[in-house]
Structure formats: C-alpha cells, structure tokens
Amino acid sequence: MTRLHLSPTSPAVLALIVASLSALPACGSKGGDDDSAGGMGGTGGSGAMGGSSGSSGSSASGGGGGMMMARSVVFPFDSDEQSWSVQYTSSGKDAALKDIPAIDTTAVTVQWTTGKGDGDMAGALEAKIPYASPRQYVGLGIHLSFEDLTDKLITARVKLESGIVSDADIASKTPGAKIYVKASGDEYVYAAGVYQSFTSFGNWTTLKMDLKDPTSWSYVDKGTTDAPKTFDPSMVGELGVQFDSPDDLTTAVIEGSVLIDNVTY
Numbered sequence: 001m002t003r004l005h006l007s008p009t010s011p012a013v014l015a016l017i018v019a020s021l022s023a024l025p026a027c028g029s030k031g032g033d034d035d036s037a038g039g040m041g042g043t044g045g046s047g048a049m050g051g052s053s054g055s056s057g058s059s060a061s062g063g064g065g066g067m068m069m070a071r072s073v074v075f076p077f078d079s080d081e082q083s084w085s086v087q088y089t090s091s092g093k094d095a096a097l098k099d100i101p102a103i104d105t106t107a108v109t110v111q112w113t114t115g116k117g118d119g120d121m122a123g124a125l126e127a128k129i130p131y132a133s134p135r136q137y138v139g140l141g142i143h144l145s146f147e148d149l150t151d152k153l154i155t156a157r158v159k160l161e162s163g164i165v166s167d168a169d170i171a172s173k174t175p176g177a178k179i180y181v182k183a184s185g186d187e188y189v190y191a192a193g194v195y196q197s198f199t200s201f202g203n204w205t206t207l208k209m210d211l212k213d214p215t216s217w218s219y220v221d222k223g224t225t226d227a228p229k230t231f232d233p234s235m236v237g238e239l240g241v242q243f244d245s246p247d248d249l250t251t252a253v254i255e256g257s258v259l260i261d262n263v264t265y
Contacts, residue, residue: 071153075142075263077123081112084125084142084260087240092135095249100133108138118157118204118261125260131164131245131253139180140260141240146185148234151212152265154179156241158207160198164245164256171199173246175256178218179209182238189231191220192242204261207241239263 075082086108091100113126129138156179164175174197182188193209195218210216211233223229241260245253 071155071264073262073264075125077112077117077125077261079112079123081110081125082142084140084240085110086127087139087141087143087238089139090137091133092137092247094133094135100135103130103132103136103138108140110140113259116161116259118159123261126161126257127243127260128255128257129164129243130255133253134246134249134251136245136253137242139240139242141180141238143238144236146235146237149181149183149211149236149239149265150233152233154181154193154209154211154239154263154265156207156263157204157261158196158241159204159259159261160201161257161259162201163254164198164243165251165253167201169246169251170201173248173251174198175244175246177207177241177243177258179207180238180240180242181209181211181233181236183234183236184230184232185235185237187229188237189221189223189229191231192218194218195244 075084077084086105089103089105089108091102094100107130109128111126112123114123115121116126117124125140127138127140158177160170160175165173176195176197178195179193180190181192182190191209191214193207194216196205196207198205214220214231220231221229243256243258245251245256
C-alpha cells in the first residue's frame with residue numbers, strides 16, 4: 001500500500017489544525033472580584049448526598065506549556081434540570097449586627113425552561129427567588145459523588161432576567177453571583193470563585209472559578225485555629241451558583257428571576 005506523507009504546511013494539515021482550534025470552547029470575560037456583596041456567603045450545611053451528577057461528558061485536557069485546557073459542557077440544561085435544585089439559603093447581618101432572616105428554601109422555585117438558553121435559545125435552569133432584604137444568599141446546585149476537579153476551571157453562564165432590585169438601582173447596588181463548591185469529602189468545606197455583579201437586566205455573563213488558583217477565589221472556609229479546615233478539590237461533593245442580593249442595607253429588594261446555563265469544567 002502506498003502511504004501518503006503530508007507536509008506540515010500542506011492545505012490538508014492546515015485545515016485540520018484550524019478545525020481543531022475552532023472546536024475549543026470559548027472563555028467568557030472574567031468578572032471583578034467584589035466580595036463585599038455576599039462575603040463568605042452561606043455554607044448551608046452538608047445535606048444528604050444523593051442525586052446524579054447529570055454529566056454529559058468528561059473534560060479533556062489540552063496540551064502542556066500554558067495551553068488552554070479544553071472543557072466539556074457538563075450541564076447544558078437542554079431538556080431538564082439535570083438534578084439541580086436549591087441547596088441552601090443564608091444571610092448576613094443588619095446594621096444592628098442581628099441576623100437577617102434567610103429565605104425559606106421551599107419558597108424558591110427552580111425549573112427547567114425552554115427558549116431562554118445562552119445563545120442557542122435552547123433550555124436553561126430558571127429560578128425565581130423571593131428576596132426580601134439585602135444580604136440574602138441562595139445556592140442553586142447539585143450533589144456530586146466526590147468528583148475530582150483538581151486544577152479545573154469551572155465556568156457558568158448566568159443571567160439576571162428581572163428583579164432583585166429596581167431598574168433605577170441595578171447599575172449601582174450590585175446584586176450578583178459566584179460559583180461555589182463544597183469539597184474535602186464529608187467535611188463539605190465551602191469555597192467560592194470570583195463575585196460577578198449584575199449591572200443590567202437580560203444579559204448573559206460568565207462566572208469563573210479556577211481551582212488551580214486559590215488566590216483568585218473570593219472566599220474559602222479555613223475553619224479556626226483550633227479546628228482548621230482544608231479544601232480538597234479532588235473530593236467535590238457539591239457544585240453550584242450562589243445568587244446574592246445587594247450588600248447595601250438601604251436598598252429596596254424584590255423577588256428576582258435568574259437563569260443558569262452551560263456549566264463547564
């Protein structure tokens with residue numbers, strides 16, 4: 001049999017290279033790290049392990065030497081909720097340093113919706129959250145079976161459809177969201193990525209959490225001197241997105257409608 005020897009600069013090889021590069025997922029812009037809204041957020045308790053990961057594929061590693069790691073869309077929400085639900089609610093303190101009431105988890109509505117997806121107008125995860133005060137936090141996510149996410153870059157596309165604050169306040173009062181994970185096995189140590197403010201309604205934005213770079217996170221629970229905690233990304237038991245009402249206690253707050261789509265790692 002005659003073997004064909006293709007030159008690295010031949011049109012066929014160049015076409016294959018271009019096709020391969022085009023298949024890599026695009027990275028969204030990195031939001032500002034503003035931990036003033038939400039702060040450490042709610043750790044929410046471990047809850048019962050269960051549910052499926054809903055994974056549609058495993059992530060593939062790119063080459064070394066600083067090349068981008070290819071990521072799979074693990075939760076595209078194309079046809080259902082993929083086992084995502086309300087995982088916790090928590091809250092901060094008021095001006096008198098008293099705890100602000102947390103939102104009742106049963107009052108948060110989470111459902112799959114069609115025609116509202118990111119870019120393709122396919123499905124997305126939709127939640128209606130009855131915020132009543134600043135400094136209220138809600139975690140929407142899924143239980144995983146101690147999945148190894150070491151060095152992974154987690155991204156999620158999110159949108160504030162309406163509410164949380166008024167049209168007049170959206171540009172300045174900074175409601176927002178961030179990716180969170182709970183890891184280290186049964187300890188469920190909480191850590192959160194960069195906090196991304198919503199400054200307008202109806203626009204998709206990208207959340208990121210780089211598990212290879214803890215210095216970029218907005219918060220990680222290190223425990224206390226007497227009972228230190230260590231975050232172990234090789235044993236992730238929960239993954240999700242936390243949505244925060246504004247930190248400013250003078251802000252008028254209302255129910256909000258949010259969307260999550262195309263979670264990758």
